[in-house]
Amino acid sequence: MKAPAFAYAKPRSLAEVCALLDERGETARVLAGGQSLVPMLNLRVAAADLLVDISGIESLRGVSVTADRLCVGALTSHREVEQSAEVARHAPLLAQAAPHIAHVAIRNSGTFGGSIALADPAAEWPACCLALDATILTISKAGKRSIPARAFFKGLFSTDLRPGELITGVEIPLTPGHRSVFLELSRRRGDYAIVGVAAMAKVQGGTLQDVRLAFLGGGDRPLLAVHAMKAAEGKPPLADLGPALAADLSPMADLDTSARTKLHLANVLARRALAALAG
């Protein structure tokens, strides 16, 4: 478990990062917190000729709030998100999800942008971004782009990112009237979830409005459960979203859990999430 040899660069500016990524193409990998990339290199399931360490680019770090949005810099650690007062106030879903991400030591190093870029279907942040209707901000030598999170995740570890492109941050529209709930099932605290849900809604007279249900572990990517959301819209919390979820999700079996079981668990979580939103 020793990584093959690679070159290492630690640029001091975003321009330098973009130039390096442009020049080296897909043989370069961006190193942020290293919590996924480094083990993958050591296991020799990932390879890179060059690691571009962006941890020195301070402008990518931190949480800021404007009139209508919250921006989380790509280099912001999971732990910083977890402990941020702004996040707790303006996007409590993130604060609810953060404790489920691995363990404190990993949360101290792993980054928000890194998790979005990796696009693990069982990771917490991508599903939260769907529920929050966030926008992914990127930069490359060709310029900046804003990509809606709901169009960003393309498949298993696959995103809309183009070669040479770097995530700089994530913008989240403020939703002051919404409640949020984050639930996930993992056999051990800190493991990737078997299945999980990031749920949001407004509550009016015992009914749920603008219901948002985004699942992790529900398919090859984070998934917005549009049929289930439609079924739940404008009603008191439903007890069974099974048929709708069967249309929304296509979970992948893992070693211990079949796709069918995951679908059953997703339905249990959806019911519990809706009840919690209304309660």
Added chain:
Amino acid sequence: MTARDELPVKDSKTRTQSGYIGKSEPRANAKRLLQGRGSFIDDLRFPRLAHVAFLRSPHAHAKIKSMDFSKARAAPGVIGVFDGRAVAEYCSPWIGVLGHLKGIKSPPQYPLAIERACWQGEAVAAVVAETRAQAEDAVELVAAEWDPLPAVIDMHESLSGKVVIHPEFEDNICFSRQIDNGEVDAAFKNADVVVEESYSFGRHTGVCLEGRAILADYNAGEHMLTVHHATQAPHMMQDIFSKHLNLPEANVRVICRDIGGAYGIKVHVYPDEMCTAALSIMLRRPVKFVADRLESFLSDIHAREHKVTVRLAATKDGEILAFDLDDLTAIGPYSVYPRTSGIEGNQVVNLTGGPYKHKHYRASLNVVFTNKNVTCQYRAVGHPIAVALTEGIVDLAAQKLGMDPAEFRRRNMIPDDAYPYTGAAGMKYEVLTHHQCLDKLLSLMDYKGLRAEQAELRKKGVYRGIGLAAMIEVTNPSPAFYGVGGARISAQDGATLRLEPTGMLTVLSSVTEQGQGTEGIFAQIAATVVGVTMDKVKVITGDTSTTPYGGGTWASRGAGIGGEAVLQAGKALRSNILDIAAAILNVDKADLDIFSNEVIDLASGESKLPLAELGRVAYFRPDTLPMKFQSELMVTRHYTPREYGFTFTNGIQASLVEVDVETGFVKLLKHWCVEDCGTVINPLLVDEQIRGGVVQGIGAALFEECHYSEDGQLQNATMADYLVPMSGEMPDIVCGHVESKTRTSELGAKGVGEAGTAGAPGAVMNAINDALSSLGARVTTMPFTPERVLDALGKK
């Protein structure tokens, strides 16, 4: 803390010898390890040290058509690349059989597979380079061509023998055994109640913090091989290196420094480790191999993987009449050397029904080869299986009889005054305390209160379950375990005690330390028996060139056997010290005693002679002693348990769980263990041994399983995919003790290292099934994943 505080200076409040046995003394090496001052094999630095990495078979079963080393040999830093034939020139093969396991068979095994690989992960070529990274780079450059052979993965398929793995054999059966003490069919025919159930136990492994590690250093000038080895049995390994590398025994030295956990994983002969030693001789330089996590999963021994069907016959009054057992277990392609892979199944048939006084017992065991990694002895060998299946079927019988499971057990446990007693499986028990342990457990956990709470919560839709698991355990094994079968594994251990000139006490023991605190308890025993304070004692273990000869650490034997050797050596040294004191003081030896580092007057307690002064005279001014007097301040004693095959211990565990019947998730709320290990030398260490063991047992029950695909690929060889139990999910574990001392030794200590692991899986299984009982569901396949619980509930 100042540097001075860290020095082992005498604390004025240090308690003296009267108190050390039975006291929770912190172990001396904990502070050093916490400070990062441990010395593990990977910490060692040697000039000209070479590193080896292995090419491992990507196939479960395949012929090696060809291997081209040319590119690997030309890679940067590479010193040499070798195949099985090259290494076999220097290291002879071995066969993992024992004489007393009648009919056991296994083919010869080589350091690197020759011609044919029999499991995914078996090493087939070795690359030696200046660094481990260079060696790994070069491994990727070996061009190997394979001819895949049919792989036997399923144990029933193996038993059927349609495909035979080893061409030299007619079938895939490594070992089989039958026990029948008579009239079993009649007992079942006459029974009022018969219950039958099948249980399946997942294959899992030990997962030591420190991977297997060896640094072999051959010195051609002396024809001497020094092996720094993370092993539990240094003398056994000395004998094996000597035999298979063809070196005189005296020219092999095995040194064990700090070892990061072992659990039985590090007591076996591993091909890649034998290869590393051979490579050191071949290259005439030190060579190191430390298994990384990936190769640990692929090549550390696995364990368990049993499928068992058991029947129990009982009367309507709740008397157990008979057990009838059929156990099938798969061990991979080789029986592991030198302990064999037949022992775990053998233990299952020996231990099933162990706590109970039924008269009739029948068992059938089949141990079969498969094309998966090898299995062998891992903490609590066979016990978790025997306890779980026994206690599972006992609970099922109680349920069918409508009896409380605690009461049903009480009616059937061997009475505490019945000893010595021979159980239906033929095991001889010296002294056990099932009833005392049961009583203590029920009161410790407030059994009645929990049952009432359980019933109340059930009305609210909360599914809590209480599970019990009584157990017997093999400890302090006699030569009947391995020696009689022809294995050169010592059942005896030795201790040397030396009083130093300043009154310090040096203890050398053949038992080893892997983190469990062996050295600490030896210091307690030595200090107590000789009469010095703990700060005066220094314990040395793990070096075949300095310690007495002995077996090492396995089968819960360190305290009971090694501790007794320390005690006997301490008594002899104390007597010798008093001889010298009597000569110096010119008084009768019988009037003297040793207390708190001083020779005292027995009657008055008055200090007569500090041991430092006695040491000064004995070592530097013996001219002042009587002419014919020779002082002897170094003493060696050995101890072998012989009266019983094993010093059996007993205990009982209980688990309280809550099952989420919608998700199948099991929450562990609390766990209890009452155990009788005889003399408790250090309550802190004993309780932590039990807790650690319970956690390992919970791992088996809920989390751990080596998943193989249908074509024999291990699918979860990382810590992300192989779930070890973690603190977040663990319940509080309450420990209690009953102390019935073994009369086979003066110390009276039985073993305790495996108690927790033995009983926890059964207790958790019974608790889950108790929670599900009103829903008509039962789980019997470990680990009990959410999906398996949901399957039992018919949900999904």
